[in-house]
Amino acid sequence: MKPMPKALKVLNWITSALFVVALYLVLFYAPRETVMGDVQRVFYFHVAAGWVGGLAFLVTAIASGVYLTRGDHRWDQVALASVEIGLVFTFANIVSGSVWARPIWNTWWTWDPRLVTASIMELVYIAYLLLRQGVEDPDRRARFGAVYGIVGFISVPITFLSIRIFRTIHPVVIGSGDLSATGSFNMVPEMRVAFFFSLFTFTFIYATFLWHRLRLQRLAEKVEHMKMKVVSE
Amino acid sequence: MFLQETTANTFNYMILGFGVILGVIVFYLISLVARFRNLNHDLELLNEIEVDGRK
Numbered sequence: 690m691k692p693m694p695k696a697l698k699v700l701n702w703i704t705s706a707l708f709v710v711a712l713y714l715v716l717f718y719a720p721r722e723t724v725m726g727d728v729q730r731v732f733y734f735h736v737a738a739g740w741v742g743g744l745a746f747l748v749t750a751i752a753s754g755v756y757l758t759r760g761d762h763r764w765d766q767v768a769l770a771s772v773e774i775g776l777v778f779t780f781a782n783i784v785s786g787s788v789w790a791r792p793i794w795n796t797w798w799t800w801d802p803r804l805v806t807a808s809i810m811e812l813v814y815i816a817y818l819l820l821r822q823g824v825e826d827p828d829r830r831a832r833f834g835a836v837y838g839i840v841g842f843i844s845v846p847i848t849f850l851s852i853r854i855f856r857t858i859h860p861v862v863i864g865s866g867d868l869s870a871t872g873s874f875n876m877v878p879e880m881r882v883a884f885f886f887s888l889f890t891f892t893f894i895y896a897t898f899l900w901h902r903l904r905l906q907r908l909a910e911k912v913e914h915m916k917m918k919v920v921s922e
Numbered sequence: 923m924f925l926q927e928t929t930a931n932t933f934n935y936m937i938l939g940f941g942v943i944l945g946v947i948v949f950y951l952i953s954l955v956a957r958f959r960n961l962n963h964d965l966e967l968l969n970e971i972e973v974d975g976r977k
Contacts, residue, residue: 721929728932731939738943774950781946788939792932894947901954908961915968922975 697900704893711883711890719883722874729874731789732862733883737891739782739807744895745775746814746845753838756831765831768838769821770902772814774895779811793872794858802855803848810844817841 715733722729748771756764786804787797798804817837824830852859860873862884876884 723929726930726932727936728930728939730936731943734940734943777946777950781943784942784946785939788935788942792930792935898950898954905954905957905961908958908965912961912964912968915965915972919968919971919975922972 693904697897697904700893700897700900704890704897707886707890707893711887714883714886719880720877722880725793725872725874728789728792731785733887734891735782735785735789736862736884737887738778738785740888741891741895742775742779742782742810743845743849744892745771745778745899746810746842748899749775749817749838750842753835756835757839762831765834766903766906767899768834770899770906772817772838773902774898776811776814776818778891778895779807779814783807783811789872799858801859802851802857803859806844806848806851810848813841813844 711733715730719730719733721727749768752764752767752771755761756768783804786807790799791797817834820837821830821834824833851857852861858871860871862873862876
C-alpha cells in the first residue's frame with residue numbers, strides 16, 4: 690500500500706483542529722438556550738450530521754451519473770464510499786435527534802414526517818449496499834448501483850422538505866416552520882457562529898473520511914487482484 | 923414547558939447526545955483502521971505465497 694499522501698496528513702490535522710474548535714464553540718461559546726437547557730447544544734452536531742448525510746448522498750448521485758456517462762470505475766468507488774459515510778452520519782443524526790426529543794417532546798420517537806422520511810432515507814441507502822452485495826458481476830454491480838444511487842437520491846430532498854411541507858412538530862430553525870413545532874428557538878449571533886462552524890467542520894470530516902475510504906477501496910481491490918493472481922498460479 | 927420558570931436541567935441528555943454522535947464517528951474511524959490493518963495483513967500474506975510459489 691502506498692504511504693499516506695502528505696495532503697491527506699495535512700487534511701487529518703486540519704479536520705482534527707477544526708473539530709476541537711467546533712466542540713469549544715458548541716459547549717462553551719454558544720449560550721445555553723433558556724427553555725430547553727443544555728440539550729439544545731446537541732442541535733449543532735445533530736444538524737451537521739444530517740447535512741453530511743445529505744451531502745454524501747448527493748455526491749453518490751453525481752458520481753453515479755458520471756460513472757454511467759464515462760464508465761470510469763473510479764466514480765463507482767466514490768459513489769460507494771460516499772454512501773457508507775452518509776449512512777454513518779444519518780444514523781448519528783437520527784439517534785441524536787431521538788435523544789434531544791426525549792426531554793423536549795417527552796418521547797424518544799414519534800411518527801413525525803421528518804423522523805419517518807429520514808429513517809426511510811437511511812433504509813433506502815442500506816438497500817443500496819444490499820443490492821451491490823447481491824450482484825456478482827462487477828460491471829453489472831456498478832451499473833445497477835449507479836442507477837439506484839441516482840433514483841435513491843429522491844429520498845434526500847423529500848427528507849429536507851418534509852418539515853417545510855407537512856404538518857410537523859419538528860422545529861425549523863432556518864426559515865419558517867409549522868406553528869405546532871415544539872422545541873423551536875431563535876438563534877442569537879453566538880449560536881449562529883457555532884452552528885455554521887459545525888457545518889463547516891463536519892464537511893471537512895466528510896472529505897477526510899471519503900479520502901480514507903477511497904484508499905481502503907483501492908487496497909481491497911489490490912488484495913482481490915493478488916488473490917486471483919495467486920490462485921491462477 | 924410553557925409554564926416553566928427556570929431553565930430545564932437537560933445536562934444528562936446533552937452528554938448522551940454528544941456521546942452518541944462522537945461514539946458513532948469514533949466507531950466508524952476504528953472500523954476503517956481495522957479494515958486497513960486486515961487488508962494490509964492479507965496483502966503481506968499473499969506476497970509471501972507468491973514469492974514461495976516462484977521458488
